[in-house]
Amino acid sequence: MIPASFDYVAPSSVEEALQALAQGGEEAKVLGGGQSLLPVLRMRLAAPTTVVDLRKLTELRGVRDEGDAIVIGSMTTHHDVTRDPLVAEHAELVVKTIRTVADPQIRHRGTFGGSLVHADPAGDLLAPAVALGAEMVIAGSSGRRTVPASEFFLDFFTTAVAPDEILVEVRIPKHTGWGSHYEKFNRVAQAWSIVAVAAAVRSEGGSIAEARVVLTNMGSTPIRATGVEQALVGQPASDEVIRAAAQHAAEGTSPMTDGNADGDYREHLARVLTGRAVAAAAGLAVQGG
Amino acid sequence: MTRIAVTVDGVKYADEVEPRMLLVHYLREQVGKTGTVVGCDTSNCGACTVHLDGRSVKSCSILAVQADGSEVTTIEGLAREGQLHPVQQAFHDNHALQCGFCTPGMIMQSIDLLGDNPDPDDAAVREGLEGNLCRCTGYQNIVKAVRDAADMMSSGAGPAAERVSPSSVAGGGR
Amino acid sequence: MTATAQPSANELGRSRKRKEDARLISGRTRWTDNISLPGMVHLAVLRSPVAHATIGSIEVEAAKQAPGVAAVFTGRDFADEQGSLPCAWPISSDMVAPQAPSLAVDRVNFAGEAVAVVAARSAAEAHDALELIEVDFDDLPVVLDMEAALADGADLVHPEQGTNRNALWVFDSAEVGTGGDVEDAIRDASDNGVVVRRRFRQQRLVPAFMEPRSVVMDPTGEQLTLWSATQVPHILRVMIAMTLGVPEHKVRVIAPDVGGGFGGKLQVTPEEIITFLVAQRLGKPAKWTESRSESLVSGHHGRDQIQDITICASRDGTVTGLKVELMADMGAYLRLVSPGIPILGAFMYNAIYKIPAYHFACTNVFTTKTPTDAYRGAGRPEATFAIERIMDELAVELGMEPLELRERNWIKHEEFPFTTVSTLTYDSGNYEAATARAKELFGYDGLRAEQRRRREAGDPVQLGIGISTFTEMCGLAPSRVLGSLSYAAGGWEHASIRMLPTGKVEVVTGSSPHGQGHETAWSQIVSDQLGVGFDDVEVLHGDTQSSHKGMDSYGSRSLTVGGIAVVKAAEKVVDKARKVAAHMLEASEDDLEYDRGRFTVRGTDKGTTVADVALAVFAAHDLPDGVEASLDSDATFDPENFSFPHGTHLCATEVDTETGHVTIRSYVCVDDVGTVVNPLIVEGQIHGGLAQGIAQALFEEAVYDEAGTLITGTLADYLVPSAVDLPNFVTDRTETPSTTNPLGVKGVGEAGTIASTPAVVNAVIDSVRHLGVRDVEMPCSPQTVWRAINAAQGRAKSVSEGYTDTAAGGGLGSVDASGGAR
Known part of the structure; x- marks a missing residue:
């Protein structure tokens, strides 16, 4: 299939890009790496009048150290994020998650910011962003604003980024020394997550000092499993504690029923996978497949 | 129409293209590189895999305009002075293809994965090829071929590796 | 005279690397979609x-x-x-x-049926114009369920x-006289x-060949030339002539x-006919190439049967009767061989x-879904699938080891040739040998021991072993x-051999390869028969x-x-x-010996x-009286019987009982495909077949919603499935x-496809049978397996309100009345 016709601009600065979006109006669409957008255009599920390609905005690529946080440019490819030593050291959960995203070719082209703004509830990067308390830096005509990840994802395929705005970078507070794991469950390797769980755990002297557990595809946006987190904090990192805590995983979720799984099965998976994700993050051996 | 300049298999092209034209259609229809094929419309099958500035990509999920200023290597640009690339040779030697439709994409992705990991085990090869579907082979001989190519390309592997040094081919030696 | 290589001593049985590969690994390919002709228009099809x-x-x-x-154009334009x-x-x-128009005229009967076609300068413009066509559809009730479709008063x-x-x-074996009355057997077994009884569901599948279909038609020459991504160019030519009334000799198909x-490409497709007609109307070459999503909805599907199976046996495990009732x-619509597909299974x-x-x-049933076919x-x-699944169930019922039950009932190697209850005569086979070798490679006894240990330990990941001892009738026919x-x-099949003056x-061949490696295998056969070099055969x-026939x-x-036709043609060349040769050697024909291309006195x-004889015949200066100046020969071979490959396939699966996820731990198969021309190609065919059979067991299903x-x-x-989703296979042959x-x-x-599906499903069920599971419907998705375990254990939580079942996720009730799972 071939996309419908559109006008194309490839601005050389964020300001130019914002101008192009303003001129394009509601029917303009930002093109990052294109790995989510292109299939949609090819199937003609979307037909923007203008496509604003950010490929020339080199300032949006790369990772930098900002003291207590690392900052990932929104146009940094998945591949480059996984290879970055800063991310590996301070946000290991992101690296582990990206390794499960799609396939190598798509990771070569797809961008960190693009996945977040696409906001597919089955998309894998949303949960770690929430788990690590990321802050989204959004540029608009009136300047830049910062939105915490917990308030960024609004609904299916909907974020706080307005049609005339661009996500420029993502600040991730350093989680140096945290254990982490992304437990993804799907039917074939390249399929989207049926359910997945992002877990990050900070241990102190054999007990869990802090825990972040966020669920993928258990609702229209990533869902933080606060019941699980509360049940973990201050407890020893044992199988029993984790298993008991994981029973809270499906609380407050609203999973959908689709061709791969019914809602009740997703709730069950959320509990099982949460147990496995937290155990792995805490460095315990994990049973099961 | 938008003007682009692209190097494909070592030859420079300057063309006017519609912004909506996919890179794979540009390669097939405008440059004549029909060795690269289209197998799906959701970027699942990987048959259209080429190298863009030295990395494997799915050319059905990239606009030709996005490749402006870039270098593209296709299956047709691999052989050097009549010698097959070791991965091409290994696919032949190990019967890693039947109908051959997925083969260009498989070979291009295999080269990329060997660039990342020159000595992969079976599991690493399978994971590196997870974005490429084959309906004929059951993948077993493809995995075998990639590992065979790794042996051929490794230093000290003898004349087979010297024919085409990894650094002289796209995707190798990164 | 050019140099010709000497043939190797043993060309048959040699793992020749394929001739076909050179162009395929280098991108010098000739897919139909690569063809571009001057003035060609591109077609896009509007689908319902x-x-x-x-x-x-x-x-x-x-x-x-x-x-x-x-x-x-719309259907009315072509009606x-x-x-x-x-x-x-x-x-x-x-x-x-029913009438099966290529372009629907008054009514559409499945979603995806072709309704209109646009011809444009470019494919993009053709697709753009599709969006401007407005069709007024008046909905009719859909017909989706076969049982409902057969009921009185059905839509x-x-x-x-x-x-x-x-x-x-x-x-019926009693009517035909090849066996007893199955109802008597069932009655008898009920008492003694x-x-x-089981109901199995063969889910609907999509062939999913990697090359999307494509058709190019050039009406500008003396012959109307049609290129198509088809398995059946010869059948297509005849059928175009018969369907459209075009003189057959004016049609060339490539x-x-x-x-x-x-x-999936054994078909005469609507799009071939449409492309043909549009090109003829416009007097210009036309090309149609489908997208993958078009392919999935409009190319024919496969399988889709409900199987009610009853098997009866005496207490010692001797099977006494088998009753099969199908809905297909x-x-x-009926496509090329749709109605006959389930009937092929009858034997x-x-x-x-x-x-x-x-x-x-x-009973074959019409529904408002994409047509099914081969x-x-x-x-x-x-x-x-049905017989190998129910043999496992029978073994459980009898408390027998499933391999022993099979051995008790199978045809012993000394009993061949054997005429079966369904009238076929199996010429040869050795099920004992294949099974013994498979058990050895698999480590059958060790895996059974491990299974016992893991069951006793209550391991969350359980091990199961699945068996499939199969045969098939092949070589149609x-x-x-x-x-x-x-x-x-x-x-029948046709072949001809042309002896060129330089010894090439x-x-x-009338066979039409699409990935198998005919060029290589046929070269080996001819090299062996005529003593010419492998590379000297085209x-x-x-x-x-x-290839006219x-x-x-x-x-x-x-x-x-087809391969035997080549042998027969080669024999005529030698004759x-x-x-x-006798004339050249001044000897009597009776005194000549022939071996691999060489005549000796x-x-x-x-x-x-x-x-050398070919060159002499080309010169024709000194031929015996009455001998024609040609060695060229052709043959049409029609076998007297099918051939019956068989084998034993063993699969070990691990089932994560917490999630229902299935992993294939090992897969061993020992196949007997008779004499092997090229072991490399044979092994490749087995691998690919296994992948597709396993995909049916675990992954694939074409699912329709209620609309x-x-x-x-x-x-x-x-x-x-991708490479990550499939295991390494251990293959061997007898x-x-x-x-x-x-x-x-x-x-x-x-x-591989025929044998593997029941091996995998039997293994999945064997992994969780001790938990009370008696059936798992295909595909054995994690959710389906998980629900089977839950249902069996009687702790299935009632589906809370707000969740609706879908066929893809949950599956329809498979199963027997005795409470097998979904």
């Missing part, structure tokens, strides 16, 4: 978004005015000339066969036919033995490089077993058998101008029929050459070669030559 509706008005003016558009797409297999004299797919029943086909088929979904349910009483009845195995995977089944054509050889195929490739028939060192829309319409939803052909070969193309 609804499953069942009458077509009101179709507004095409805006599309006709769109940039680059040459023409727009008088498009005819009805052919069905070549009327399985019964009273079969219901009808084709109201003018008065029924959704296409045909009923019955075989064991009766097991199948260039074809990227896989698996039965035809979809909305295979008794499999490798001695079954004294057998009854088979199949998919790898075609009727035989369904049969093999003896023409007289096809005739007795009302198939419209014969099953051209082989023309194999020509897939173009009705060069053929029955094409499907049903594992190429080698056993012709013998006369000339018995008891002397005088001799000559076929190649009749295909919801697995892209490769993101229809789960073709070799019991077929006695039905001179090479002793059998077929191999479908074996």
Whole structure:
């Protein structure tokens, strides 16, 4: 299939890009790496009048150290994020998650910011962003604003980024020394997550000092499993504690029923996978497949 | 129409293209590189895999305009002075293809994965090829071929590796 | 004279690397979509978004005015000339066969049916114009469930036919005289033995060949030339002539490089007819290439049967009867061989077993879904699945080890040839040898011991072993058998051999390769027969101008029929050459010995070669009286019987009982495909077949929603497994030559697919049988397995309100009344 016709601009600065979006109006669409957008255009599920390609905005690529946080440019490819030593050291959960995203070719082209703004509830990067308390830096005509990840994802395929705005970078507070794991469950390797769980755990002297557990595809946006987190904090990192805590995983979720799984099965998976994700993050051996 | 300049298999092209034209259609229809094929419309099958500035990509999920200023290597640009690339040779030697439709994409992705990991085990090869579907082979001989190519390309592997040094081919030696 | 290589001593059985590869690994390919002709228009097809509706008005003016558009046609434009797409297999004299237009005229009967076609300067412009066509559909009730479709008062797919029943086909061993009455056997076993009943569901599958279909038609030459990504160029040519009334000799069909088929390109498609007609109307070449999503919804599907199976046995495990009652979904129309596909299975349910009483009845049903037709195995995977699944269930019922039960009932190697209850005569086989080798490679006893340990330990990941001891009938087929089944054509194959003056050889075959490696295998056969070098043989195929006669490739028939035709043609070349050689050597024909291309005068060192004779014949200066100046020969081979490959497949699965996720831990198969021409190619065929059979067991299903829309319409939803999702296979062979052909070969193309599906499902169930699970419906998705465990353990939580079941996720109730799981 071939996309419908559109006008194309490839601005050389964020300001130019914002101008192009303003001129394009509601029917303009930002093109990052294109790995989510292109299939949609090819199937003609979307037909923007203008496509604003950010490929020339080199300032949006790369990772930098900002003291207590690392900052990932929104146009940094998945591949480059996984290879970055800063991310590996301070946000290991992101690296582990990206390794499960799609396939190598798509990771070569797809961008960190693009996945977040696409906001597919089955998309894998949303949960770690929430788990690590990321802050989204959004540029608009009136300047830049910062939105915490917990308030960024609004609904299916909907974020706080307005049609005339661009996500420029993502600040991730350093989680140096945290254990982490992304437990993804799907039917074939390249399929989207049926359910997945992002877990990050900070241990102190054999007990869990802090825990972040966020669920993928258990609702229209990533869902933080606060019941699980509360049940973990201050407890020893044992199988029993984790298993008991994981029973809270499906609380407050609203999973959908689709061709791969019914809602009740997703709730069950959320509990099982949460147990496995937290155990792995805490460095315990994990049973099961 | 938008003007682009692209190097494909070592030859420079300057063309006017519609912004909506996919890179794979540009390669097939405008440059004549029909060795690269289209197998799906959701970027699942990987048959259209080429190298863009030295990395494997799915050319059905990239606009030709996005490749402006870039270098593209296709299956047709691999052989050097009549010698097959070791991965091409290994696919032949190990019967890693039947109908051959997925083969260009498989070979291009295999080269990329060997660039990342020159000595992969079976599991690493399978994971590196997870974005490429084959309906004929059951993948077993493809995995075998990639590992065979790794042996051929490794230093000290003898004349087979010297024919085409990894650094002289796209995707190798990164 | 150019140099010709000396043939190797043993060309047959040699792992020759394929000749075909050179162009395929370098991108020098000739896919149909690569073809571009001067002035060519590109076609885009508008497809019905609804499953069942009458077509009101179709507004095409805006599309006709769109940039680059040459023409727009609807079914009404072609109604008088498009005819009805052919069905070549009327399985019964009273079969219901509705008209099957290529472009729908008054009504659409499945979502995806072609409604209009745009011809434009570019494919992009053609697709743009599609969006400007307005069709007024008046919805009709959809018909999706086969049982409901057969009920009185059911909504009808084709109201003018008065029924959704296409045909009923019955075989009964008591009536035919090959066995007893199965009802007697069941009655007897109810009292004195064991009766097991199961309902199995063969989910609907998509062949999913990697190369999307493509058609190019050039009407500008003397002959109308059609390129198509087809398995059947010869059949297509005849059918175009018969369907459209075009003189056959004015049609040339070419199948260039074809990227896989698996039965999915064994078809005369609406799009071939549409492309043909548009090009003719416009007087310009036209090309249609489908997108993958188009392919999934409009190319024919496979399988889709409900199987009610009853098996009965005495307490010692001797099977006494088998009753098979099927419903087979035809979809909305009959395609080329749709009605015959389930009937092919009729002869295979008794499999490798001695079954004294057998009854088979199949009801073919129309629904408002994509038509079904051949998919790898075609009727035989369904049969093999059912018998191998129910043998496991019978073993459980009897408390027997499942391999022992099989051995008790299978045909012993010393009992061949053996005529089965379904009338076939199996010429050869050795089930004992294949099974013994498979058990050894698999480590059967060790895995059983590990299974016991893990069950006792209550391991969350449980181990299971699945068995499939199978046979198949392949090499379609003896023409007289096809005739007795009302198939419209014969099953012969044609080959011809042209001896060139320089000693090179051209082989023309009526088989039509699409990935198998015919060029390599045929070269090996000819090299062996005529003593010419492997590289001195060129194999020509897939173009009705060069290969004028053929029955094409499907049903594992190429080698056993087409390959033997090559042997027969080569024998004729040798016979012709013998006369000339005798003349050249001044000897009597009776004194000549022939071996691999060389004639020698018995008891002397005088001799000559076929190649030398070819040159002498070319010169023709000194030929014996009455001898024609040509060695060229052709042959048409029609086998007297099928061939019967068999094998033993063993699969070990690990089931995560917490999630239902299945992992294949090991897969061992020992196949007997008779004499092997090229072991490398044979192993590749087995691997690929296994992958497709495993995919049916675990991953793939074409799912429709309640509106009749295909919801697995892209490769993101229809789960073709990748390298990560499949295991390494351990393969081996035993070799019991077929006695039905001179090479002793059998077929191999479908074996892996036929055998593997029940091996995997049996293993999955065996993994969790101790938890009370008695069935898991295909595909054994994690959710399906998890629910089976839950249901069996009686702790299935009632589905809370707000969740609706979908067929893809939950599956329909499979199963027997005894509470097997979903």
